[in-house]
Structure formats: structure tokens, C-alpha cells
Amino acid sequence: xxxxxxxxxxxxxxxxxxxxxTNWPDCxxxxxxxxxARYKSFGSMAEAKAAFAGESVDFIGADxxxxxxxxxxxxEGGPRxxxxxxxxxxxxxxxxxxxxxxITETGEEIFRVGPLENGTNNIGxxxxxxxxxxxxxxxxxxxxxxxxxxxxxxxxxxxxTKTKLEQDESNTRIFELIDRAxxxxxxxxxxxxxxxxxxxxxxxxxxxFGRK
Numbered sequence: 327x328x329x330x331x332x333x334x335x336x337x338x339x340x341x342x343x344x345x346x347x348t349n350w351p352d353c354x355x356x357x358x359x360x361x362x363a364r365y366k367s368f369g370s371m372a373e374a375k376a377a378f379a380g381e382s383v384d385f386i387g388a389d390x391x392x393x394x395x396x397x398x399x400x401x402e403g404g405p406r407x408x409x410x411x412x413x414x415x416x417x418x419x420x421x422x423x424x425x426x427x428x429i430t431e432t433g434e435e436i437f438r439v440g441p442l443e444n445g446t447n448n449i450g451x452x453x454x455x456x457x458x459x460x461x462x463x464x465x466x467x468x469x470x471x472x473x474x475x476x477x478x479x480x481x482x483x484x485x486x487t488k489t490k491l492e493q494d495e496s497n498t499r500i501f502e503l504i505d506r507a508x509x510x511x512x513x514x515x516x517x518x519x520x521x522x523x524x525x526x527x528x529x530x531x532x533x534x535f536g537r538k
Contacts, residue, residue, distance in 0.1 A: 333348070333369075334349075334350070334367045334368070334369065335347070335348055335367065335368050335369070335370065335371050335373070335374035336348075336349075336350065336352075336353035336365060336366070336367050336368075336374070337365060337366055337367075337368060337374050337377045337378045337385075338353060338356045338357060338363070338364075338365045339364045339365065339378070339381075339382035340363055340364040340365075340382065341356035341357045341363045341364075341365060342355070342356045342357075343356050344356070344378075345378070346371070346374045346375055346378050348371075350367075350535070350536030351433075351536075353365060353367075353536070354536060364382040364386060366382075366385050366386050367536075399431050403527070404528060405430055405472055405521070405523070405524075405528065406470050406519075406521070407430060407431050408429070408430070408431065408469060409430040409431075409469055409470045409471065409472055409521075410427050410428065410429060410430060410436065410458050410462070410469055410470075410471050410472070411427065411428055411429075411430045411471070411472040411473070411523065411531050411532045411533045412425065412426065412427045412428075412451070412454035412455055412457075412458050412471060412472070412473050412531075412533050413425065413426065413451070413454065413473070413474065413531050413533035413534050413535065414426075414447050414449075414450025414451045414453075414454055414475075414535075415447070415450070415535035416445060416446055416447040416450060417441075419446055419447065420444045420445055420446050420491055420497070421444070421445070422440070422441040422442070422443060422445070423440055423441060423442050423443075423444075423445025423446060423447065423449065423450045423500070424438065424439060424440025424441040424442065424450065424535070425438070425439055425440060425450040425451065425453055425454035425457070426438040426439070426454065426533055426535075427454055427457065427458045427461075427471075427533060428532050428533045429532075430472060430532050433532050436458075436461070437457060437458075437461065439453070439454075439457065439503075442497070442499055442500050443496045443497055443500075444491075444494065444496040444497035444500070445491070445497060445500045446489060446491050447475075448475065448477045448478060448481075448487075448489060449487065449489055449491065449500060449504065451473060451474075451475035451477065451478035452475075452477075452478040452481045452482065452487055452504075452507065453503050453504070453507055454473070454478070454533075455471060455473055455478050455479070455482050455520060456482065456507035456510055456511060457507075458471050459471070459482075459510075459514075459516050459518060460510055460514075462516075462518055463514060463516060467518075468516075468517045468518050469518060470518060470519040470520075470521055471518055471519070471520050471521065472521050472522075472523045472531060472532075473520065473521075473522065473523060473531070474522070474523040474525055474530075474531045474534075476522065479520055479522065482511065482520060485508060485511040485512050486508050486511075487504055487508070489504075
């Protein structure tokens with residue numbers, strides 16, 4: 327049985343609407359594109375409320391970087407549309423790993439897998455790409471896919487992973503997914519462009535889990 331994901335609470339000291347938020351999408355709306363945004367996640371509502379009542383410098387330091395530039399639909403020089411974007415998150419390395427794919431323009435979630443025990447972020451990024459490729463093939467679509475992982479892109483090109491993660495009873499499911507993904511790559515061709523998300527120019531990839 328998969329472990330329940332612990333909730334997170336987000337404090338926005340500097341943003342469109344400062345406050346405490348119970349989910350990342352609501353927090354993200356306040357900080358995306360906001361110059362000098364200052365925010366942080368906490369493990370409980372009590373911690374978040376106490377932090378919000380204090381000064382941000384006590385929690386993220388005086389020299390914390392401002393929020394990265396954020397792409398918005400219609401922005402000149404942005405990603406190709408329509409497209410999909412994928413990403414993964416891992417609590418620890420190795421740790422609980424999950425991955426998902428979204429529609430780039432809207433952020434609408436297309437698929438999500440996990441959390442799965444004893445995985446790595448690179449594996450999740452790789453599996454997310456192959457998952458997206460397989461779904462798009464079923465739809466007969468050559469939609470481009472964005473990822474922020476050069477490692478995952480290389481693994482897909484080579485049709486195999488180069489993970490150093492060791493298999494044991496806890497991560498059998500992950501290695502089953504790796505075997506299936508590698509087998510799919512060996513037995514299928516695709517015309518979809520796999521493209522590197524420009525984080526420096528566009529901010530976090532739309533499929534980002536917000537584990538900051």
C-alpha cells in the first residue's frame with residue numbers, strides 16, 4: 327500500500343496576495359512572475375502560520391533568490407504549442423518518487439504515477455517521457471514533449487537507463503516500469519520532438535510538483 331503523501335502548507339511573504347496556502351497551485355498563482363517573490367513550504371499549518379507572522383529572512387535568508395521568470399501563454403519566444411510537459415519529484419535520493427504529464431498551455435494533468443518507494447528523480451523523469459510517448463502514439467499524435475531533464479532525454483535516445491539504483495523488494499514496481507519503458511523504446515519509433523524546457527527563461531516546467 328502506497329504511503330499517503332504528507333500535506334504541505336505554503337507561506338507567501340511577498341507575492342500578489344501574501345498569506346498561507348494549503349496547496350502549491352494556489353501559492354504558485356501568487357508568486358509566478360512577481361518580482362522578488364518570497365515564499366516557502368512547511369509541514370504543518372501551525373508552522374506556516376507562525377512563519378507568516380514572522381519575517382521571511384528568518385526562514386529563507388536575506389539573499390534568497392527571487393522567483394524565476396515564468397512563461398505565460400502568448401509570451402513571445404515561449405515553448406511550442408500545443409505540447410505536453412512532464413516532470414518527476416522524489417523525496418530523498420533514493421526516496422518516494424512520482425511523475426506526471428500535463429498540457430503545457432493549461433497545466434491540465436494528463437497522467438500521474440506514484441508515489442513509488444525507493445526511486446530516483448532521474449528514473450521518474452525517464453518514465454514520464456516514455457509514458458507520454460506511449461500515450462501520444464495511441465492517440466496518433468506527434469505532439470512535442472518538454473522536459474527539464476537532459477539525463478532523461480539521453481536515456482530515451484539510448485533506449486535504456488544508466489541508473490546506479492539497486493533493485494530490492496521495495497522498488498520492484500519501479501524496475502518493472504523501467505523494463506516496460508525500455509522494451510517500448512526498442513519496439514517503437516516516434517516522430518514527437520523531445521525538447522528541453524528553458525527554465526532560465528520560462529520558470530519551472532508546467533508539470534513541476536512544486537517541491538521547493
